[in-house]
Amino acid sequence: MENTKQQKKGLKLALNIAFYAVLGLVVVYSVLALFSKQEYNSTSVFGISSLSVQSGSMSGTFEEGDLIFVNTNFNVDELEVDDVITYRMQIDVDGDLITIYNSHRIVEIVTYDNGNTFWYRTQGDANALVDDDLVFENDVIGTWKGGKLSGFGSVIDGLIGFLKSPAGFFIFIVLPCFGFLVYEVIKFVRVVSDYNVQKAVGDKDQIRQEAIAAARAELEAERKAQEEANKQV
8 A cells, every 4th residue: 555655656757757758848949939039040039149150260269160159239330350250142042032141250340431431351260262242231240259159050950940830839739738738637637536436435434424324323213212111012
């Protein structure tokens, strides 16, 4: 009996742990799916931008496959030569123009309109030549200050992409919800079963009590009848 109680207690604890673990996964999925934004090699969560490095043009500073963190709180007129900036650029992929994000170092600042408009000449640290095109100030989305995770770029890209995919939705939302439903159904069935057992036991006790009361009443009636008979004698 004691072992059975311990087993039930352990099972209940395991189910509760599983419940909160799945709930945690749902929360994580919801946060990443609802509050993250992914564009090509750029991912933003709660406004914190990170980029997966796609080439070795900045090798020695950060490497292909690294995850770098970009500071989006900056002023273009405060940028200086030698700053590493992240900017939008378009590339041709099979005839379609795709917007990507590139991070290179400023090697020259060019101003127009009496210093009111800024253009930046950039170059990858591992490249021998400067980039062909100047970067317009409105295309700069942030600056890199040294934050990075080596080798995590592809991992984060894959994780965010998977969470936003139908398979990720099925695994992290549909399956947990189905599990919750099954868990609640099992709990409901157990509650109903326990109630029926207790009700059956209660009914038996009531029947027994009524039988005992009836027997006592009958015995009392016989005793009184016997006393009356004795008095008449």
